[in-house]
Amino acid sequence: xxxxxxxxxxxxxxxxxxxxxxxxxxxxxxxxxxxxxxxxxxxxxxxxxxxxxxxxxxxxxxxxxxxxxxxxxxxxxxxxxxxxxxxxxxxxxxxxxxxxxxxxxxxxxxxxxxxxxxxxxxxxxxxxxxxxxxxxxxxxxxxxxxxxxxxxxxxxxxxxxxxxxxxxxxxxxxxxxxxxxxxxxxxxxxxxxxxxxxxxxxxxxxxxxxxxxxxxxxxxxxxxxxxxxxxxxxxxxxxxxxxxxxxxxxxxxxxxxxxxxxxxxxxxxxxxxxxxxxxxxxxxxxxxxxxxxxxxxxxxxxxxxxxxxxxxxxxxxxxxxxxxxxxxxx
Amino acid sequence: xxxxxxxxxxxxxxxxxxxxxxxxxxxxxxxxxxxxxxxxxxxxxxxxxxxxxxxxxxxxxxxxxxxxxxxxxxxxxxxxxxxxxxxxxxxxxxxxxxxxxxxxxxxxxxxxxxxxxxxxxxxxxxxxxxxxxxxxxxxxxxxxxxxxxxxxxxxxxxxxxxxxxxxxxxxxxxxxxxxxxxxxxxxxxxxxxxxxxxxxxxxxxxxxxxxxxxxxxxxxxxxxxxxxxxxxxxxxxxxxxxxxxxxxxxxxxxxxxxxxxxxxxxxxxxxxxxxxxxxxxxxxxxxxxxxxxxxxxxxxxxxxxxxxxxxxxxxxxxxxxxxxxxxxxxxxxxxxxxxxxxxxxxxxxxxxxxxxxxxxxxxxxxxxxxxxxxxxxxxxxxxxxxxxxxxxxxxxxxxxxxxxxxxxxxxxxxxxxxxxxxxxxxxxxxxxxxxxxxxxxxxxxxxxxxxxxxxxxxxxxxxxxxxxxxxxxxxxxxxxxxxxxxxxxxxxxxxxx
Amino acid sequence: xxxxxxxxxxxxxxxxxxxxxxxxxxxxxxxxxxxxxxxxxxxxxxxxxxxxxxxxxxxxxxxxxxxxxxxxxxxxxxxxxxxxxxxxxxxxxxxxxxxxxxxxxxxxxxxxxxxxxxx
Numbered sequence: 001x002x003x004x005x006x007x008x009x010x011x012x013x014x015x016x017x018x019x020x021x022x023x024x025x026x027x028x029x030x031x032x033x034x035x036x037x038x039x040x041x042x043x044x045x046x047x048x049x050x051x052x053x054x055x056x057x058x059x060x061x062x063x064x065x066x067x068x069x070x071x072x073x074x075x076x077x078x079x080x081x082x083x084x085x086x087x088x089x090x091x092x093x094x095x096x097x098x099x100x101x102x103x104x105x106x107x108x109x110x111x112x113x114x115x116x117x118x119x120x121x122x123x124x125x126x127x128x129x130x131x132x133x134x135x136x137x138x139x140x141x142x143x144x145x146x147x148x149x150x151x152x153x154x155x156x157x158x159x160x161x162x163x164x165x166x167x168x169x170x171x172x173x174x175x176x177x178x179x180x181x182x183x184x185x186x187x188x189x190x191x192x193x194x195x196x197x198x199x200x201x202x203x204x205x206x207x208x209x210x211x212x213x214x215x216x217x218x219x220x221x222x223x224x225x226x227x228x229x230x231x232x233x234x235x236x237x238x239x240x241x242x243x244x245x246x247x248x249x250x251x252x253x254x255x256x257x258x259x260x261x262x263x264x265x266x267x268x269x270x271x272x273x274x275x276x277x278x279x280x281x282x283x284x285x286x287x288x289x290x291x292x293x294x295x296x297x298x299x300x301x302x303x304x305x306x307x308x309x310x311x312x313x314x315x316x317x318x319x320x321x322x323x324x325x326x327x328x329x330x
Numbered sequence: 331x332x333x334x335x336x337x338x339x340x341x342x343x344x345x346x347x348x349x350x351x352x353x354x355x356x357x358x359x360x361x362x363x364x365x366x367x368x369x370x371x372x373x374x375x376x377x378x379x380x381x382x383x384x385x386x387x388x389x390x391x392x393x394x395x396x397x398x399x400x401x402x403x404x405x406x407x408x409x410x411x412x413x414x415x416x417x418x419x420x421x422x423x424x425x426x427x428x429x430x431x432x433x434x435x436x437x438x439x440x441x442x443x444x445x446x447x448x449x450x451x452x453x454x455x456x457x458x459x460x461x462x463x464x465x466x467x468x469x470x471x472x473x474x475x476x477x478x479x480x481x482x483x484x485x486x487x488x489x490x491x492x493x494x495x496x497x498x499x500x501x502x503x504x505x506x507x508x509x510x511x512x513x514x515x516x517x518x519x520x521x522x523x524x525x526x527x528x529x530x531x532x533x534x535x536x537x538x539x540x541x542x543x544x545x546x547x548x549x550x551x552x553x554x555x556x557x558x559x560x561x562x563x564x565x566x567x568x569x570x571x572x573x574x575x576x577x578x579x580x581x582x583x584x585x586x587x588x589x590x591x592x593x594x595x596x597x598x599x600x601x602x603x604x605x606x607x608x609x610x611x612x613x614x615x616x617x618x619x620x621x622x623x624x625x626x627x628x629x630x631x632x633x634x635x636x637x638x639x640x641x642x643x644x645x646x647x648x649x650x651x652x653x654x655x656x657x658x659x660x661x662x663x664x665x666x667x668x669x670x671x672x673x674x675x676x677x678x679x680x681x682x683x684x685x686x687x688x689x690x691x692x693x694x695x696x697x698x699x700x701x702x703x704x705x706x707x708x709x710x711x712x713x714x715x716x717x718x719x720x721x722x723x724x725x726x727x728x729x730x731x732x733x734x735x736x737x738x739x740x741x742x743x744x745x746x747x748x749x750x751x752x753x754x755x756x757x758x759x760x761x762x763x764x765x766x767x768x769x770x771x772x773x774x775x776x777x778x779x780x781x782x783x784x785x786x787x788x789x790x791x792x793x794x795x796x797x798x799x800x801x802x803x804x805x806x807x808x809x810x811x812x813x814x815x816x817x818x819x820x821x822x823x824x825x826x827x
Numbered sequence: 828x829x830x831x832x833x834x835x836x837x838x839x840x841x842x843x844x845x846x847x848x849x850x851x852x853x854x855x856x857x858x859x860x861x862x863x864x865x866x867x868x869x870x871x872x873x874x875x876x877x878x879x880x881x882x883x884x885x886x887x888x889x890x891x892x893x894x895x896x897x898x899x900x901x902x903x904x905x906x907x908x909x910x911x912x913x914x915x916x917x918x919x920x921x922x923x924x925x926x927x928x929x930x931x932x933x934x935x936x937x938x939x940x941x942x943x944x945x946x
Contacts, residue, residue: 127888170926283392283394
């Protein structure tokens with residue numbers, strides 16, 4: 001009962017924050033509110049027993065996404081100057097969309113119904129077979145890294161694509177002098193250097209965040225966590241350091257060549273595991289053939305691909321952040 | 331496991347394996363060479379898969395060794411093999427064709443990122459057509475979309491940026507709609523495997539969620555496939571992308587979304603929703619007919635040659651939508667063959683346009699006066715493509731229209747109406763193709779214009795003509811294209827081969 | 828109570844509506860991107876709401892504890908993927924927005940359209 005009340009509260013908060021985001025004209029406020037939105041969403045995921053997802057949403061949605069938005073704001077504009085015209089078509093479209101979904105979901109199984117079809121077919125098989133076939137306690141990790149490892153491979157390449165996209169857009173072409181506010185972003189990010197308390201506290205937090213990231217990486221088999229969360233956490237640590245110390249010191253800590261090597265190396269590692277399992281006589285990404293004992297093979301494969309995922313995600317987030325932060329300084 | 335058994339995975343794995351390497355090794359010319367080698371290898375693998383599929387065989391490859399529906403399986407039948415061949419073929423042709431023009435347009439510094447994105451785009455599109463898992467389609471859809479955004483934004487004009495932004499918005503909304511639909515399907519069936527979904531959707535008692543899921547999936551894919559009136563992102567994206575990129579995405583990318591639409595509607599919904607063919611007809615026939623007229627009319631009034639061809643694609647997608655909506659073997663065969671043939675025709679035409687753009691430095695139709703004399707081979711290739719768009723006999727366009735008309739004639743009075751529509755829109759195609767021909771062949775260049783005397787370089791002309799001749803080949807010998815398409819159509823409709 | 832059990836889905840629908848409205852009605856590119864990311868995160872809620880089982884816990888098997896009820900792991904895996912896809916799209920869209928600002932001097936779509944028409 002407590003869960004339901006808590007859940008109702010969180011969901012209502014989500015709607016309120018969403019309306020506030022829609023209404024505000026100050027983009028800075030909107031970005032801050034969308035960070036809060038993600039944080040409430042993460043809390044809500046936690047209530048719904050999705051610990052891994054909650055951790056990821058908190059780090060990526062509330063943390064890294066907010067920083068990227070702030071970076072983009074410093075390079076673009078502070079206020080939303082949309083004219084208040086022609087709002088009928090969007091209003092009708094979105095109401096129709098919402099209406100259809102609400103109409104449909106009256107047929108959906110209620111929250112937490114154990115007899116719902118989603119809990120009958122494929123899911124119990126994962127819960128039942130994971131101890132025997134893969135033998136890691138965290139079933140989410142087992143499904144993510146092995147049963148649906150091909151999806152995860154695809155996902156690593158999605159972030160990889162985003163990274164090369166941002167680099168192609170912001171990395172190399174020199175911006176025209178007249179259209180960019182010189183050093184705007186530098187001012188925005190270096191402000192913290194003159195505030196003693198955030199600076200000291202921020203710096204103190206960095207090692208703990210990175211350490212926690214490494215713990216999440218290698219503890220992902222046993223508890224919530226894995227490559228995605230770990231990569232994002234390590235990146236968050238580096239980004240926090242860059243924010244309190246300035247982008248230049250941040251790039252001294254993790255040079256750009258290093259983070260982009262990390263990106264490619266992670267993606268390469270993951271695919272190589274797939275190719276290795278083909279060469280050893282199995283199917284693509286079949287880790288069982290990697291060692292004499294299939295379960296050991298699974299452990300080995302999951303360890304290596306999670307490392308690949310961690311490297312790519314950390315590298316991508318750091319590279320993208322650097323690309324934004326360096327853009328204004330030139 | 332022999333190499334032969336591993337082929338289904340290799341067609342994507344080769345591309346994914348090469349992408350990070352092409353990105354990291356920044357030697358001069360290496361990214362292009364690596365990308366071309368990988369894409370051509372993938373094309374050869376796709377051809378050998380097609381050779382298996384033409385026997386009516388379906389290849390199932392269990393990723394990670396986990397059986398369906400617990401793991402992800404690759405599911406390669408005649409339709410997937412034909413599409414994989416089209417995608418990898420278009421990608422190889424565009425890369426070889428663009429060796430020189432891309433080096434100019436993209437620049438040395440961005441080249442590693444650009445060619446890595448090209449590889450990923452190919453991998454994403456191929457991944458979508460060979461997978462047998464509804465969620466996996468989403469993942470590869472996102473790989474292909476994100477990389478397409480990167481490729482388009484590399485265009486030299488600043489309007490490339492705003493076109494990319496609009497494409498990002500529409501593409502993401504489309505993909506998210508698809509994801510919502512898959513979510514509802516998972517809610518009522520508990521599975522994500524397409525074959526398993528097809529079997530289990532039929533057992534769902536209350537159909538409301540299934541209907542809404544079908545709606546979301548179809549609308550989302552229609553956005554991504556640029557079905558009229560959801561095409562608004564497409565003309566500018568084609569126009570401002572680098573020329574070789576336009577060749578590739580015009581030939582392959584919207585077709586893949588149509589492929590998924592066919593796959594989902596036929597493999598999952600057709601046998602499980604009562605009156606599904608009526609719903610499909612009600613959804614797609616009006617859109618298809620509107621697309622035929624609107625696309626052709628917009629093309630007739632368009633001044634920019636690239637955008638003219640993009641609007642022509644909007645109308646050609648209308649034919650494919652009509653074929654899908656017929657729910658008959660002939661109609662589906664026509665739709666699938668037209669996906670393939672239109673890819674060939676439009677690829678060849680955009681190659682000719684790229685040749686013109688290289689010499690004339692503009693793609694405004696009015697400025698191309700005299701091109702018929704100055705660049706005879708290029709213009710001849712363009713005219714061959716134009717005849718294909720109209721559907722003149724001995725061109726690939728004729729074959730697919732033939733099947734569409736056959737299918738329409740099965741449908742009684744509505745079919746007769748559709749035949750009339752197809753004929754009228756072919757006449758409209760004559761108008762917009764003639765508009766270009768008239769300027770290029772019969773109008774004297776303006777006095778103050780810089781005279782163009784040189785034909786396009788051989789490195790561009792030869793690939794263009796190879797594509798044009800391949801098109802004629804597929805118009806004369808239809809055993810591969812129509813053969814695979816009719817097997818695909820029969821499999822999808824559950825008719826004995 | 829029956830309606831309370833569906834509250835999650837209603838909130839999903841409302842968030843989707845707000846996100847789409849923000850995306851379509853605002854001409855400011857950054858604001859639209861915020862709408863887009865809200866639109867995407869609404870879908871996370873749909874999937875994660877499916878995974879909950881009454882009396883269940885997160886799907887982490889503890890040794891020595893019998894008869895545990897676990898939440899469904901599959902939607903969680905899918906959404907881990909979707910979250911990463913979401914941030915990738917957002918990052919790319921923001922990079923494009925920055926380049927648009929540099930090329931046009933504004934990120935208001937209507938003004939950009941005007942400039943393009945003049946060209």
